[in-house]
Amino acid sequence: MLVQKSYFKKCFLFILGIFGFISVSAQYKEPAKNEKPNVIFIMADDMGAGMLSYYGQKYFTTPNIDALAKAGVVFENSYSSGYCAPSRATLLTGYSDCRKGKYILTESGAYKETVSGKVSDQQMQQAVNKAIGKEPDVQYLPQVFKEAGYITGQVGKLDYGFTTAAKQLDHHGWDYHYGYYDHTQCHGFYPMFLHENGKRLTIPGNSLPDAGKTGESGSDSLQEKDRWDMNGKQVYSQDLFLQKILGFIRTNKDRPFFLYHPTQLPHGPVAVPSIHPELIFQNELTNIEKAYASMVKRLDDDLGVIRNELEQLDIAEKTIIIFTSDNGHELYTTFKKRVVKPYRNVKTGEAFNDITNKYYSEVGFDIFDGNHGMAGLKRSNWNGGVKVPLFVYWPKKFKKGFVSDKLVTNYDFLATMADMLHVPLKDTKDGVSYLAVLEKNGTSQEKRHESIAFASFMGPALVTDDGWKLRYYAPKKIFQLYYLPKDYKEQNDLSARYPDKVKELTMKLTQKCDGDLNNGWFSDERELRPVKL
Numbered sequence: 322m323l324v325q326k327s328y329f330k331k332c333f334l335f336i337l338g339i340f341g342f343i344s345v346s347a348q349y350k351e352p353a354k355n356e357k358p359n360v361i362f363i364m365a366d367d368m369g370a371g372m373l374s375y376y377g378q379k380y381f382t383t384p385n386i387d388a389l390a391k392a393g394v395v396f397e398n399s400y401s402s403g404y405c406a407p408s409r410a411t412l413l414t415g416y417s418d419c420r421k422g423k424y425i426l427t428e429s430g431a432y433k434e435t436v437s438g439k440v441s442d443q444q445m446q447q448a449v450n451k452a453i454g455k456e457p458d459v460q461y462l463p464q465v466f467k468e469a470g471y472i473t474g475q476v477g478k479l480d481y482g483f484t485t486a487a488k489q490l491d492h493h494g495w496d497y498h499y500g501y502y503d504h505t506q507c508h509g510f511y512p513m514f515l516h517e518n519g520k521r522l523t524i525p526g527n528s529l530p531d532a533g534k535t536g537e538s539g540s541d542s543l544q545e546k547d548r549w550d551m552n553g554k555q556v557y558s559q560d561l562f563l564q565k566i567l568g569f570i571r572t573n574k575d576r577p578f579f580l581y582h583p584t585q586l587p588h589g590p591v592a593v594p595s596i597h598p599e600l601i602f603q604n605e606l607t608n609i610e611k612a613y614a615s616m617v618k619r620l621d622d623d624l625g626v627i628r629n630e631l632e633q634l635d636i637a638e639k640t641i642i643i644f645t646s647d648n649g650h651e652l653y654t655t656f657k658k659r660v661v662k663p664y665r666n667v668k669t670g671e672a673f674n675d676i677t678n679k680y681y682s683e684v685g686f687d688i689f690d691g692n693h694g695m696a697g698l699k700r701s702n703w704n705g706g707v708k709v710p711l712f713v714y715w716p717k718k719f720k721k722g723f724v725s726d727k728l729v730t731n732y733d734f735l736a737t738m739a740d741m742l743h744v745p746l747k748d749t750k751d752g753v754s755y756l757a758v759l760e761k762n763g764t765s766q767e768k769r770h771e772s773i774a775f776a777s778f779m780g781p782a783l784v785t786d787d788g789w790k791l792r793y794y795a796p797k798k799i800f801q802l803y804y805l806p807k808d809y810k811e812q813n814d815l816s817a818r819y820p821d822k823v824k825e826l827t828m829k830l831t832q833k834c835d836g837d838l839n840n841g842w843f844s845d846e847r848e849l850r851p852v853k854l
Contacts, residue, residue: 357469357577357742358715359640361627362734364412364581365620366405366478366588369650370710371682371693372617380606380689381599381614385625386712389644393714394759395724400784401648401709401731403700403777403843406504408647408731409481409583413462413493415735415750418776419834419841423459427452429483429504431852435521436513436530440854442521446486449502452852453489460747462735463494466579469742472496474569476562478507478583484852487519499565501558507585509534510592511554515561526555535590541657545608548591557594559586563623567630574634587616589653607656610688641715645731649706650691651699659686664698675779676794676801679703681810696811700843702777702792703811719759728786729755730773740765751833772826774833774841781841783830791826795842800827 370376375387402408406426407418416423431449434440463473474497479485483504490498499517501507509532514523527533533554536547562584569580597615600606606614624644631637654660665672666684673680680697682690697703711729713719733752739745740754757767772785780795788806793799802816802823816823834840 357471358718359577359636360466360579360643360738361640362579362581362643363624363645364409364583365644365646366583366585367648367651367699368587368617368646369691369693369705370708371650371690372587373710376693376710378689380603381597381618383617383621385621385628386644389642389712389714392716392721393712394720396711396713396727396729396755397724398726398728399645399709399711399730400707400773400775401646402775403648403702403706405647406482407776407843409478411732412734413481414459415462415732415752416459417732417751417774417833419774419781420751421835421837421840423457424481425453425456425850426482427484427850427852431484432503432506433530434854444854446488446519448852448854449484449486450488452484452850453486456489456492458748461493462738463579463581465735465739465742465744467494467496468744470577472573472576472578474498474578475581475583476500476565476569478585479504480581480583483849487516497569500562506532508532508588508590510558510585511556512558524556524561528553533592535592537590537655544655548609548612559584559619559623563626566627570627570630571634574636583647584620586620587613587653589613589651591616591653593619606688607654607659609656610654613654614689638717641713641719643711643713643734645711646709648699649697649701649704649708652685652687652691654687675701675703676797676799679811680705694810700778702775702779702782704805706777707775707782713759718761720761725758727755727758728770728773728784730770730775772829774830776841776843778843781830781834781838783826783833785826789822789826791823791830793830793838793841795838795844802826
């Protein structure tokens, strides 16, 4: 009996101790590293908003991407850059691509020299490092996360630029990196090799030096044959990327991580292992259109796999997911009497002069309306070339199903994460935090851009917070003025009617281009550093 009383007494005290511990624990917060959310940033390649069923795509659905929008924050006034390399550079540096000396771009194609074996991978990386030289003294996006105690990983295309090496990626702050080191290789989806933390990895079954880039010339039937000729094309790059993404998440599930996935999808030339079941019987589409849409579907499906993995690891609620695109839409569905390069107005036969006659889906025969009714495509400074979808998903802490018209740009993300993680910025960025828009309780003070600037192959442009847009067409030194709230399609040039507004905005744009509008023009003369052995 005494033994039983002693036993029960010990049990009672033990239970009291547990409840006491729980009570204290309820008041005591775990170390900050356990409270910090994981962050996954997915950047599609050359994909306009019109390719998503959230924005009305009628030939196929994107349920997983749409789910981020429906349960997250949607930015309807989000801008990026005119094309890929500077877009990723602005994301990582927090600076506009109209600025001079904030990042370094090297020429692409260097790593093809290593295929023959005459040049070793080590020699090539040394040559790339020499071409890059000393990078500008700026704080990079992954460095912000590392300062907050995160593990950082990048899987997919090179983090920015056209050619990179392990030294540059390490310098930017990546703890782990896997993927392409050469932009030219990114145009194929069956690489002979990729790099992991600087080590070259051969991909068995892939034997084509151009990574299996599908031909874009010749008859429709020849292109179709080339697309489905799988000789030397056994392993699809996105399969490898998904595997590495899941591995990174599993390895780091118990600590805060930042994962950046600049995917190739759905950049062309069109290449996909098979037509997605949802598209097989879409008889309104050509075969190449079905294949292209399948690339978008593959990206959506992969997001579903990633979210399921987060659920299985019980870390979904503490993971932020961001989805966007590197630039506006581009066409890769060339088919005779349908979409043919160089693009022309299919109704009139006229070439687009990008002053009075510009590209729209209905006159360029993009059956998908990838640029969602806007003017222009990738590389242009029309909104169809630079306006991108942006969804930020974290229902636990961020607003759910909220649509914002706040003017934002991709170089705002660095400032936003620094704001959220309380990391001081070491250099003055062009980006502005949009954390206050995301938070349910709006604890942060909202900051706003008075205006943003972006570069293009046509010249720079400026968009103001109240909806004015000044467009500079550099080849002809022409300024055009639009009022976007009443002119979504940029059809009504108001420059002659409001000359003072043109003058005012020209001064602001020039200032944002460091005093020279040519800094915002990706002309043939724009410097790309050559990689020489």
